Amino acid sequence: MGKRKPGAAPVPGRHPVGAGEAELLHDLDRPGGWLLSVDGVPQSYVDLDDPTYLEFEYVRLIAEAIDSLEEGPLDAVHVGAGACTLPRYVAATRPGSRHIVIDPDAALIQLVRDRLRLKSVPRLKVRIDGGRTGVAALPDDFADLLVLDAFGGAVMPLELATAQYLADVARVLRPGGTLLANIADGRGLAFARRFVATVRGVFPHAAMLAEPGVLRGRRFGNLIVAASAAPLPLARLTRRAAGGLTQARCVAEDDLARFVAGAPPINDGDPVVAPVPPPALFD
Known part of the structure; x- marks a missing residue:
């Protein structure tokens, strides 16, 4: 592989990164569309010509939640980078927003910088760090929004699902700030119930x-999972989730308490099995 040039045009191909092998695939239906996968697991989709186009359902749900917040620019922290789809989206829909992106994979970040025009995103800074230590280094009352979307392959790092970590997230958020966490689960939703129980133990207000x-x-x-020290805009969340392309449900208040159904929160050192997607999911 030849030496990459800063700002080089995207080209399909495979690239070694810290987590394994990344692959860039061009979307033939959208001239600016690019899919980033790592070791065969889709990580991000970006449209370089239209950052408001969101391909993945879960990313659209996060965007609906962000759009439910009060209008205006946001100071945002993103734990987990990929191709920085959501920072691009927020930069386009809320001009003036500032972004701190935290990700441990320096080679992946460099690939996104070189091939997917990361430098074109205004007011974005990347810190090469783990999600735990990266958040610990941030000051109190720093952010309006913290998006937790960190996966090792297709599995969420359990150190980012504990009460101790979420308490640090709460410290970094301003009094009206919002956490949006992407988790994955399957039959029985045992992990999701424990994660929501953990969130509800840290934040007074939560929804899913x-x-x-x-x-x-x-x-x-x-x-x-959305959470805040302040009341969430449940009516807007419910309306936007149901009316979007994904047509999702918003679970909150008594319904969320019933969903948790006595599941114990996750603490550092607890024996927890992170959900693993079925082998055929990404075929």
């Missing part, structure tokens, strides 16, 4: 967005 089939445990998929 997911497609009905995932909520019923019929298929493996993504669930978006």
Whole structure:
């Protein structure tokens, strides 16, 4: 492989990164569309010509939640980078927003910088760090929004699902700030119940967005958990989730308490099995 040039045009291909092998695939239906996969697991989709186009269902759900927040620019922290789809989206829909992206994979970030025009995203800074230590280094009352979307392959790092870590996230958020966490689970939703229980133990207000089939445990998929020290815009969340392309449900208040159903929160050192997607999911 030849030396990459900063700002080089995207080309399909495979590239070694810290987590394994990344692959860039061009979407033939959209001239600016690019899919980033790592070791065969789709990680991000970006449209370089239209950052408001979101291909993945769970990313659209996170965007619906962000769009439900009060208008105006946001100071945002993103734990987990990929191709920085959501920072691009927020930069386009909320001009003036500032972004800190935290990701441990320096080679992946460099690939995104070189091939997917990361430098074109205004007011974005990347810190090469783990999600735990990266958040610990941030000051109190720093962010309006923290998006937790970190996966090793297709599995969420359990150190980012504990009460101790989420308490640090709460410290970094401003009093009206919002956490949006992407988790994945399958039949029985045992991990999702424990994660939501953990979130509810840290934040006074929480809600969950997911497609009905995932909520019923019929298929493996993504669930978006929203949390804040301040009341969430539940009416807007419910309306936007139901009216979007994904047509998701918003579970909150008594319904969310019933969903948790006595599941214990996750603490550092607890024996927890992270959900693993079925082998055929990405075929």
